[in-house]
Amino acid sequence: MIELRDLTKTFHAEGGPVHVLKGVSLAIPRGEVFGVIGRSGAGKSTLVRCINLLERPTSGRVVVEGREITALRGRALREARHAIGMIFQHFNLLSSRTALDNVALPLELAGRSRADARAAAAPLLELVGLAGKHGRYPAELSGGEKQRVGIARALASEPSVLLCDEATSALDPETTQAILTLLRDINRKLGLTIVLITHEMPVIKEICDRVAVLEHGEIVELGPVFDVFTSPTAEVTRRFVRDLVDRALPANLVARLAAPPEAGGNPVLRIVFRGPSANTPVMAEVVRRFGILLNILQAQVDYIQGEPYGNIIVEAIGRAEDVAASLEFIRSKDLKVEVLGHVAGDARAVA
Amino acid sequence: MSPAMLGLLLDAFLETLLMVAVSSTLAALVGVPLGVVLVATSPGHIREHPLLNRVLGAVVNAGRSTPFIILLVAIIPFTRLLVGTSIGTAAAIVPLTIAAIPFVARLAEAALREVDPGLIEAAQAMGASPMQIVTKVLVPEALPGLVAALTITVVNLISYSAMAGAVGGGGLGDLGIRYGYQRFLPEVMLAVVVVLIVLVQGVQSVGDRVAQRLNKRLVRSRPNA
Numbered sequence: 001m002i003e004l005r006d007l008t009k010t011f012h013a014e015g016g017p018v019h020v021l022k023g024v025s026l027a028i029p030r031g032e033v034f035g036v037i038g039r040s041g042a043g044k045s046t047l048v049r050c051i052n053l054l055e056r057p058t059s060g061r062v063v064v065e066g067r068e069i070t071a072l073r074g075r076a077l078r079e080a081r082h083a084i085g086m087i088f089q090h091f092n093l094l095s096s097r098t099a100l101d102n103v104a105l106p107l108e109l110a111g112r113s114r115a116d117a118r119a120a121a122a123p124l125l126e127l128v129g130l131a132g133k134h135g136r137y138p139a140e141l142s143g144g145e146k147q148r149v150g151i152a153r154a155l156a157s158e159p160s161v162l163l164c165d166e167a168t169s170a171l172d173p174e175t176t177q178a179i180l181t182l183l184r185d186i187n188r189k190l191g192l193t194i195v196l197i198t199h200e201m202p203v204i205k206e207i208c209d210r211v212a213v214l215e216h217g218e219i220v221e222l223g224p225v226f227d228v229f230t231s232p233t234a235e236v237t238r239r240f241v242r243d244l245v246d247r248a249l250p251a252n253l254v255a256r257l258a259a260p261p262e263a264g265g266n267p268v269l270r271i272v273f274r275g276p277s278a279n280t281p282v283m284a285e286v287v288r289r290f291g292i293l294l295n296i297l298q299a300q301v302d303y304i305q306g307e308p309y310g311n312i313i314v315e316a317i318g319r320a321e322d323v324a325a326s327l328e329f330i331r332s333k334d335l336k337v338e339v340l341g342h343v344a345g346d347a348r349a350v351a
Numbered sequence: 352m353s354p355a356m357l358g359l360l361l362d363a364f365l366e367t368l369l370m371v372a373v374s375s376t377l378a379a380l381v382g383v384p385l386g387v388v389l390v391a392t393s394p395g396h397i398r399e400h401p402l403l404n405r406v407l408g409a410v411v412n413a414g415r416s417t418p419f420i421i422l423l424v425a426i427i428p429f430t431r432l433l434v435g436t437s438i439g440t441a442a443a444i445v446p447l448t449i450a451a452i453p454f455v456a457r458l459a460e461a462a463l464r465e466v467d468p469g470l471i472e473a474a475q476a477m478g479a480s481p482m483q484i485v486t487k488v489l490v491p492e493a494l495p496g497l498v499a500a501l502t503i504t505v506v507n508l509i510s511y512s513a514m515a516g517a518v519g520g521g522g523l524g525d526l527g528i529r530y531g532y533q534r535f536l537p538e539v540m541l542a543v544v545v546v547l548i549v550l551v552q553g554v555q556s557v558g559d560r561v562a563q564r565l566n567k568r569l570v571r572s573r574p575n576a
Contacts, residue, residue, distance in 0.1 A: 052476055081478035092473035095568045096491045106477040109487065137567040157477070 002028040002051065002161060002193060007060035009046050009217075020046045021057065022217040028195060028210075030065075030160070033187050035208035035225070036197040037240060043217040044197040048163050051195060052084045053077060065160055082110060085154030085192075089166035091146040093138040093153075099125060099145075100134040103152045110157060124152040128182060144175035151182065155190070162186070164196040168203055180206045201240050205229065205304050213237045226304050230274055249313065249340070253297055257341035265342035266315050267323055268297065272336040273310035282333050283312070290326045292318030315343060352538055356530075360542055363526040366440050367550075370512045370522055374447035375505045381448075382455025382504075383497065385411070387485055389460040397471060397481040414453035419511050422446050423518060430518075443520025447511055455504050462496030463489050495566040502558025506551050513547075523547055 009021040020043045028034045038044040049055040051062055053069055062069040064084060072080050093102050103124050107117035125134060128148040138146055147167060154162055164183070168176040184207045187194050198204060204211050204225060211228050213221040213236060220234040232238045249257075257268060273282075287294060295315040302309045316323045330337045352360075389407055392400040417425075423446045427437045430445040466489055474488045490497070513524020523543050531540025 054472060054476060075480075078478040078480060081476060084476070086473070086476040088469060088473060090469055092467070092469040094470060094488065094492060096494065096565070105474075105487065109474070109477050109479045109483055139568050153477075163476075 001030050001063075001065060002026070002034075002195065003061075003063040004047075004050070005061040005063070007047070007050055007057045007062070009043070009050065009055060010058045020217050021050070023060070024214075024217070024219055026212060026219070026222075028193060030193050031187070031191045032209050033184070033194045033196065033207050035204040035211040036195070036214055037199065037201065037204050037211060038197075038214035039199060039236070042214045044199075044214050045165060047214065048165050048195060048197045051161070051163055052081055052086060082106070082157040083159050084161045084163060085157065085159035086163040086165065087147065087150040087154050087167045089169050091138070091143075091150045091170075093146055093149055095138050097137075098134065099130060099136050099138070099141065099149045102138070102149050103156055106153060106156045121152070121156060124155055125149070127155070127186075128152045142175075143171050144178060147171065147175075147179050148182065151179075151186070155186070155192075159192070161193045161195065164194060164198075166198055167196065169198065169200065173202075176200075176203065177206070183207060205302075209305075213240070226274075226307055226309070229304050230272070230309055250298065253313075253343070256343045265344045266317050267342050268313065268315050268340045269327070270338050270340055271310075271312045271314065271330060273301075273308065273312070274336075275307055277334050280333070282330060282335060283314075286326045286329060289329065290318070290322045292316055292322045292326055313340070352542065356536075356539060359526060359530070360523075360539075360546070363521060363523045363543070364546060364550075366521040366525075367509065367512050367523045370440055370443050370447060370515060370520065371505060371508045373444050374451055374512075375501065375508050377444075377448040378451035378455045378504060378508075379501055382452045383459045385452065385456035386459025386463055387489065389456060390463040390489070391481065391485065397475075397484050411453040411456050414449070415457065417450075419446070419450050420514055422450055423514065427518070438519040440515075440521050442518055443512065443515035443522070446518075447508055447515065450511060451504055451508055454507065455500065458500035458503060459493075459497055462493045462500050465496055466492045495562045495568075498558060498562040498565060502555060502562070505554050505558070509547065509551055509554070 004024055004026040007021050007024045008019070011018045011020055024047060026034075036044045036047060046055055050057045051064065051069070053062070053072075057070065060070070064080070067080060069077070069080055094105065097105065100118055100121050103121035104114065104117035107120055108114060112120070122134065125131060128151050130145060130148050130152070133141065133145065138149070141149065150167075162183075167183075168179050171179060180203060183194060183196075186192055187207075196203070196208065208225050210223060211225045212219045213228065213234060215234065215236045221228055221232065221237045228237060229241055232241050253268070271283075283294060286292065293316075295317060296312065297315055298311075298313040300311045302311075316326065327337055327339075385407070389404065389411070390396060391398040392404040392407070394401065394404075426446055426449065430442050431437045433445055434441045436442050470488050470492060471484055474484050479487065512520070512522050513527070515522055516525025516528055519525075523546060527540050527543035530536050531543060
């Protein structure tokens with residue numbers, strides 16, 4: 001359990017104070033994978049650093065597993081940090097130590113002998129899939145392997161929390177996927193709470209249970225990933241989500257869309273499927289039952305946390321009363337449908 | 352060159368080795384920790400302390416800007432206090448060490464500053480104390496740079512030690528001046544210069560090799576890779 005209460009952080013720069021965090025409150029239950037997304041400069045890096053006090057918040061409290069971290073200093077703070085693992089965008093491995101010795105480092109810092117620490121580090125390298133690479137130096141490892149070493153190192157002191165600071169931002173998409181899968185496995189196997197910050201929507205979509213959207217040092221949106229993604233309310237969230245689930249309409253369609261229904265014009269509908277409804281052949285049923293034609297202008301199905309989410313834009317061709325009945329039917333199936341506008345029937349020929 | 356002259360050359364060589372070895376060891380023992388303090392107390396570092404940092408920085412700069420030949424004579428009372436005499440090889444070691452300490456401190460500071468701040472942050476996140484950060488992160492990571500710094504120091508001390516003749520410190524430089532120059536024996540001068548060149552070359556290449564061996568940042572092909 002991680003609790004952030006009214007965190008603020010103000011940096012004093014030459015041009016005056018910069019308010020990086022403006023009262024952030026969060027509660028992250030044990031075992032959750034919690035994502036924080038924001039654009040660069042939103043304050044997400046500062047936020048995650050406040051959890052282990054790499055940055056001391058200007059005001060507010062941080063409580064991890066019932067212990068108020070913000071009340072600790074010196075030795076007590078260092079002890080508390082053993083229970084909070086962290087991985088970094090640029091891995092931050094010691095170039096002078098082998099993979100095994102990097103993983104052993106936190107144990108040595110906790111006062112164990114080097115031999116003892118090494119013995120404890122070996123199974124961790126196996127856990128992250130680097131069994132044969134004990135003696136390799138970071139320079140001899142790929143980016144993905146380095147991050148695996150980073151993860152093993154973060155797990156060495158058996159933390160209850162793992163902080164991930166843009167942990168996949170320096171990796172290619174395929175390696176990102178592999179690292180996220182590993183994090184998910186670790187989360188399930190060890191019951192670790194994971195707090196992950198990123199500017200990449202796919203990362204959140206892939207492994208997070210809940211997400212907070214940070215903008216100008218404030219949380220503008222917070223909730224289960226599926227809800228935030230499929231019905232974003234904040235402008236910044238919409239922008240993040242756009243490429244993923246809410247793609248913009250093609251420009252030539254927008255140009256032809258007319259708001260008022262005109263004679264001979266066909267309505268353009270956006271139908272949103274989510275959850276189980278995405279698995280039923282509603283479209284086919286509409287066509288068969290109401291005798292209208294559906295001309296698909298844009299379609300997309302995505303999976304968020306394994307749940308399907310579809311977004312289809314169609315031009316409905318048919319008699320007005322049949323189209324109205326179709327809309328009614330679609331709504332009765334728990335699908336969201338909205339009329340975006342109308343296109344003139346003859347304009348189609350032009351397009 | 353006569354056998355007697357060769358004997359003199361050997362003695363001078365050994366004196367130079369002794370002066371340089373002792374003074375560089377002492378300078379490293381004091382200078383490297385001083386470099387650590389200079390880095391650690393600098394703004395935003397693990398033990399920020401602006402006043403201490405500024406004072407130490409000023410002392411180090413003062414030490415570095417004093418010409419060695421002046422330092423040599425200026426600290427004669429101190430040398431006498433320490434080794435009981437101001438003449439001879441042992442007496443020369445004192446000013447050599449004192450001149451080298453600020454030099455080592457600045458070079459060590461530069462090498463330690465090269466360590467990626469991300470590593471310090473990672474160590475802090477793991478609960479490392481400032482002392483642990485120094486011994487487990489800063490120094491091991493800067494080791495190739497520190498070895499390079501010490502190599503430069505040794506080479507410099509070899510050159511400085513030639514001036515130790517001014518206090519009767521002996522050594523190759525002294526031999527070259529007294530026999531090669533004052534007695535006009537060009538072959539002695541030449542021999543001294545050649546020995547010094549070989550010595551410096553040797554020190555530099557050993558230092559380079561050790562630094563390279565310690566540097567794990569570069570990928571080297573390994574037989575079992």
